[in-house]
Structure formats: structure tokens, C-alpha cells
Amino acid sequence: MEQTVRILGVPMDLGANRRGVDMGPSAIRYAGLADQLESIGQSCVDGGDIAVPRPEERDPDDNDFKAGRAKYFTETQAVCEDVATAVSATVDDGEFPLVLGGDHSIAIGTAAGIADDRNTGIVWFDAHGDFNTPETTPSGNVHGMALAAILGVGPFADHAWTHTPRVRPENIALIGLRDLDDGERTHINESSVSAYTMTDIDERGITEVVEEAVDVATRDVEQLHVSFDMDCLDPNEAPGVGTPIRGGISYREAHAAMELLYSNAGPRLCSFEVVEVNPILDQHNRTAELACELVASALGQRIL
Template identity: 40%
Template sequence: MTEQYQFLPSKDVSIIGIPFNGGQPREGVEGGPLKLIEFGLANQLEEMGWSVEYQANENLCELRPKEDPDVLNLKQPKYVSAVTQYVAKQIAQAAKEKKFLLNLGGDHSSALATVSGVFEAYPDACLIWVDAHADINTPATSASGNVHGCPLSFLTGIAGNHPDFGWVKPCLQADRLVYIGLRDVDDPEKKIIKDLNIKAFSMHHVDKYGIGKVVEMALDHVNPNRDRPIHLSFDVDALDPSVAPSTGTPVRGGLTFREGHYICERLAETGLLVAADIMEVNPALLDDQCVFKTVETGCSLARCCLGETLL
């Protein structure tokens, strides 16, 4: 067991790049993982004492089918399914080898891969979803048909049967999921969250209670005995656009720099964190200064998940 991480026998981290944009219409987000690596993320983790393995997955575009019509309202379903199924196998293998999983997106449809892979290795895990958006539309309720707004409906089993996503097993119980940072939630998603009794902390709750209290309440709900592995899925649009501007669906009024980092620091402090996703960094959006700010923030969030502290 490592000094800090209860489920990891050694300080080995597997960085899985998911350079993929097929779950939404904006190009550029596929460049996020490489930009984080070019910024020095792997070297930074090595300097922190981690042994780093990096799978770039630069050839995911080769999985794009020649024809990929909309099916049951979803756009590019065959492409999204092929990529996420491929990456899920990589993630499951590394997780079973007891390596920390650091998954770099790519758009948030990639969570079909990350959550499926992590939960195959840790079926009793819980998921903390930090995002401006709920990403739990079903194919039927999605207004856009973009899969990056639907992964949690498949993972919780409420999406219904879709011919292109038969491989996705419902692995996530509603009481093992908690949201932090919501502020742009579709009406059908609000109903789903209430009907499934999913614990959700919007920015209203962060304002009301403070981020420290919110994180403890989130942990109390999904991990009351502090004995379950934790998977953190962090969409950088959870942060205020002043902190992480280069992302595809920014929403004003988000988490501050410190609030975002506190979440990662606190989850690492539990010793239960086994996987972290850093998603939706899009280095093609806005100017170089905005890209630098967003990439720098993505790297520092990842370092906090792997044990970097202020003192």
C-alpha cells in the first residue's frame, strides 16, 4: 500500500489519453490530452514520485466508421461506441493492475469508457461528478443528440436499449453517484435526478455551505464509511470560465480556482481515490493566454488528485 492511497500497492499511474471529439460538435477537444502532456504533466507526476505509464491513443480516429447515421436521436453513435469500448478495455486492465487511472479527455462521452473500465475493476466504487452539466439525458430526452450529454444515462441503466451501445453495462447505482458544481441542467435531467434520488450539489449549495462542507456531504452520501474506492470525473467547465476559459460549453458562475482544487485535494486526502478524469480541455478555443490558463489548471487539478498539497 502506498503511503496515501489505500487501494494502490505502489505509486504507479497510468495516464490514458482519450483524444476524441465525437460526442459533441466542436473540434479541438481531441487535442486536450496531448496539450496537457506537452505542458509537462507526466514529468510533473514523476517529480512527485510516481512511476508514469502513458497511452496516447493517437489512432482513435481510425475507429471512425464510413457511415454513421443518427440512431434513436444520437449523433455519431457507432464512432462514440467504438472508441469508448476500445478505451474501456485499456482502463479496466490498468485498474486491475492497481495503477492509479488518470484519464485525459476529450469530450465527456469518454466517461462511458472511464467509468465502465474503473467499475469493472472496482465494482463497489462511487463516482463524484464535477461538472456544470448533469450529462444524464437519455437518448429520448436529449435535445441535441450529442452523446457527451448522455453518458450517465447509459451507465446507470436508464438510457434504454440502443443498438450501438449494447456493450455498456449499467454499472453505476444511483446512490453511488453525486454531483458537484451543477448550474446548467436541462428540465428532463432535473426530473431524472429527482426520480432517481441522485444527490446533487449545485453552485447554489456551494455558495450556501462552502466547498468544504459540500465535499463532506457528498462523501457522506456515496461513501458513508469511507471504505469505497472513489472515481472522480472532472469536467473543466465546472470551473468558472475566468479560470478555465478554453472549454466547449462554458457557463458563468462556476467553481473558483481554489474550490476546484480543494475537491481534488480532499478526495486525494481520503486515501480512497483510484481514478480521475480531466475532461473537456479544448486548446483550439480562444487565444493562447486562455489555452495556457486552462491547460495549466488541468495539470494542477491532476497533480492534486495525485497528492500535491499546498504545504
């Protein structure tokens, strides 16, 4: 499916406690993303980067939560609102938004921009649930709350910029889970999201899991968004990520998953974001190069 892909960089690391993912968009571009997409027939334009404030110049606890903690919440709101505006404008121009992070908190803005006026399902690849709230988080890092924020869980229901009502929990599928906090485990079990752990992948295989996840995410909706945290992969494959956890998805499983997304979702695939590439922790930019490969597979690259 030929289309124009607009690259949007979000050099954000306010949502994490480890610096470096702000360089992720540059690393992915440097790895040859545009050339790889154009080699499979996709026109590619670069929309530049969203401006992100420096954490050294801000107070991490400047927010209005009465209980709990969400560091740099005010700054995250400003960035995510800009992301939403840029994504929405991309869609209005008839182009495909490809958002490069940065930490996973940027997904709040991407979801708001892509699901502004259409019911949208999300397949969320991640080692973590990102289902904490300010009351349950052990760290206060918003990248661990992004999905809960999008769904308006707990206090996020009172913050209109986080909650995207057109994304319903029954159209969310998480893939690759293997590191959950107690509070988010409770939230996930109490919600109607579909969650697939690495145990599910081991027992059922990546093909069956992804096919079921796409079916869940696209049921009675108009479009599908994919949010891909590179830490869903095993660190042996992707060492340069914000929060590496052993025992993840293999190289071939990841490509198979992306190929299945392309073949099963078809034209309903409306946007893609890839996050948490940390060049400081990487080896010769191999994680960014793998990110380029996986995006290309999701957008139609095949062996034959």
C-alpha cells in the same frame, strides 16, 4: 500515496458539437502533466492514445434508436469499449488510470473499465448534468448523456456497453451544476443521485459539499472514481473548455475540492479522468495547465 499512474489519452470529439476537445490530451501532456506528477512522488507512464475515428468519415445518425437521437453512437461504442479495455488492463497491472479527454462521452468507457467487478462510487464535477437520453436531448450529443448511459437510464438499459451495473445511482454525487435541460432535470430529480448546484456551493461552501459528496459516493462501495469536466470551473479560470458556462467553481475552490478528495477518499480513490479541454478556445494553454495542477492536488500535492 506513491503509485504508478498510467496516462491514457482519448482524443474524442464525436460526443460534442464543437470541435477541438480532441486535442485536449495533447494539450494536457504539453502542459507538463507527467513532470508535475513525478515531482510529488508518483511514477508516471504514458499508455498513449485510444484510436478515435474522424467524424467527417462517419454518419452521425448511424444508430438503432427507435426514438430520439444520439449522434455517432456506433463510433462512440467502439471507442468506449477500447477505453474500458485499456482502463481494465491498467488496473490489472496494479496501476492508477488517469484518463485524458476528449469530450465527456469517454466516461462511459472509463466507468465500464474501472467498475467491471467492483462496486464503485463516482464524484462527477460538471456544470451540466450529463443526464439526458436520446429522447430528451436537444442536441443529440452523447457527452450530455454520459451519466445517464452509465446508470442505464431509459433506452440505455438496452445497451449493455453503456450500462455499468456496479455503479449505483445512490453512489453518484454531481458537483457544480448550473446548466440543466428540462429532461435531464426530471431524470435527476427522479433518481437517487446526489446533486450539488453552484447555489449549494455558495450557501454551504466547497468543503462541506465535497465532504458530503465523498461520503455519498464511498458508502458501501470498494472504490471511488472521479470524473472532472473542466467546464465546472468558471470560464475566467478555465476559458478553454467545450461548453463554458459563467458562474462556476473558482480556482481556489477547485484546488480545495481536490485536496479534500485526496484526504477523505484515501486509498479508495482508484481512477481519475479530466475532460473537455479545448485548446482552440484556450488562452496560452492555461486551461490545460490548470488541469495538471488539479490532478496533482487530487493525487497528493500540498502547499506544506
